[in-house]
Amino acid sequence: MQQEGAAHFEVGKAFFRVSSQMGRDLAVLAAIAYKQTHSHLRILDAMTGCGVRPLRYALEAKADYVWANEGNEELSACLQANLSQALLPERYRLTHQDANAVFFDCYQRQDFYDLIDIDSFGSPMPTLSTALWAVKLGGLMYLTSTDGRATSGRAPDSSLKTYGAWARSHPAVHEQGLRLLIGAVAQQAAAKGLVAQPVFSFYNGEVNRAMVRITRDSSWLSDRFGFLAYCHSCGQFQPASWQKLGRIVCPCATDEPLSVSGPMWLGPLHNQADLAAMQRHALEREWPICQSLIATMQAEADLPPYFYPLAEIGRRGKMDIPPRSDLIDLLRQNGFVATRTHFSSQAIKTNAPIADCIRLAHLLAQQAPPASLAN
Numbered sequence: 001m002q003q004e005g006a007a008h009f010e011v012g013k014a015f016f017r018v019s020s021q022m023g024r025d026l027a028v029l030a031a032i033a034y035k036q037t038h039s040h041l042r043i044l045d046a047m048t049g050c051g052v053r054p055l056r057y058a059l060e061a062k063a064d065y066v067w068a069n070e071g072n073e074e075l076s077a078c079l080q081a082n083l084s085q086a087l088l089p090e091r092y093r094l095t096h097q098d099a100n101a102v103f104f105d106c107y108q109r110q111d112f113y114d115l116i117d118i119d120s121f122g123s124p125m126p127t128l129s130t131a132l133w134a135v136k137l138g139g140l141m142y143l144t145s146t147d148g149r150a151t152s153g154r155a156p157d158s159s160l161k162t163y164g165a166w167a168r169s170h171p172a173v174h175e176q177g178l179r180l181l182i183g184a185v186a187q188q189a190a191a192k193g194l195v196a197q198p199v200f201s202f203y204n205g206e207v208n209r210a211m212v213r214i215t216r217d218s219s220w221l222s223d224r225f226g227f228l229a230y231c232h233s234c235g236q237f238q239p240a241s242w243q244k245l246g247r248i249v250c251p252c253a254t255d256e257p258l259s260v261s262g263p264m265w266l267g268p269l270h271n272q273a274d275l276a277a278m279q280r281h282a283l284e285r286e287w288p289i290c291q292s293l294i295a296t297m298q299a300e301a302d303l304p305p306y307f308y309p310l311a312e313i314g315r316r317g318k319m320d321i322p323p324r325s326d327l328i329d330l331l332r333q334n335g336f337v338a339t340r341t342h343f344s345s346q347a348i349k350t351n352a353p354i355a356d357c358i359r360l361a362h363l364l365a366q367q368a369p370p371a372s373l374a375n
């Protein structure tokens with residue numbers, strides 16, 4: 001028997017990763033916040049595996065009703081046992097259909113859900129546009145993608161097929177993976193007259209997760225769905241709008257063409273009000289690792305759509321890797337916004353140009369005592 005949060009369950013032959021707990025914890029916190037605001041919470045977990053998510057949504061976020069769907073019928077007995085030992089029959093439903101059939105069925109019956117969870121292998125794109133038919137207006141969709149090869153620039157054709165976007169290689173590809181995913185949701189939602197905006201976004205090494213809120217309003221902003229250009233000569237990133245395509249130049253005036261990726265989401269990675277609510281619930285539950293992660297998300301939420309690895313600053317400045325917190329402090333003292341980022345413990349997010357990061361890192365290196373005296 002496994003335990004995670006308030007859920008006890010057998011995994012059996014289901015796909016289950018203990019290491020994905022943080023992604024589930026964050027979703028539970030967002031669901032708790034949703035339930036508090038809306039006083040109702042009906043969940044559709046379209047690819048449930050062993051059923052850990054419906055159990056946690058029901059037991060911890062007090063979801064009124066959870067629909068657990070799992071395409072693999074062989075998991076039926078295990079799932080039925082897991083759900084029935086914790087939930088009354090009227091509080092859940094278990095089905096074994098293709099997720100797309102479930103979403104169409106919801107639409108057909110006008111049975112819309114507050115939170116749709118799609119924990120797919122690869123990318124969620126084959127089910128994304130249909131899921132938009134099943135989500136309640138103002139509700140949430142939690143998406144997972146594990147196609148890092150496509151979004152890191154190593155297989156740009158795969159990225160083009162999946163996301164309708166070209167992915168190039170550069171030092172911030174982890175963030176690019178999330179932004180391609182969110183951008184695709186934003187565009188698909190917009191095509192239906194809807195708006196998708198991130199509640200939070202989370203990269204954890206091999207998996208991208210984005211919780212988005214779906215609304216119907218007129219807040220489509222073209223400058224939030226555009227391109228990211230990277231200069232291999234000097235290391236500078238810049239977001240680029242559709243209008244600027246073809247006229248993007250790097251301040252270093254290199255003759256080298258810039259690497260341009262996109263279109264992708266260029267807006268905030270997280271919503272500050274949602275993070276504040278999630279942080280309150282993490283504090284109440286005494287989940288320190290979540291608290292620290294959410295604090296980092298709060299700090300990075302509104303910064304430019306890329307990060308600088310410290311190793312990149314060191315390599316370009318031909319110096320040792322600068323200490324992260326010292327460099328962040330010095331950037332702030334020099335009037336820039338700078339913070340750690342959840343994408344890497346060895347990277348910073350800042351609105352400072354890379355040239356300033358390198359210049360200030362040099363200053364730090366000069367101030368540092370010689371290695372022989374440092375201890």
Ligand SMILES: C[S@@+](CC[C@H](N)C(=O)[O-])C[C@H]1O[C@@H](n2cnc3c(N)ncnc32)[C@H](O)[C@@H]1O
Pocket residue numbers: 014015016017020024046047048049050051052053069070071072097098099100119120121
């Ligand atoms: C990554 S696992 C789910 C893990 C689970 N959500 C968790 O947190 O432990 C993905 C599951 O989705 C199921 N699946 C894949 N494609 C599906 C589809 N199109 N419709 C329904 N289920 C699907 C697979 O059988 C698998 O059990």
Ligand SMILES: [Zn+2]
Pocket residue numbers: 231232233234235236250251252253254
């Ligand atoms: Zn340049």
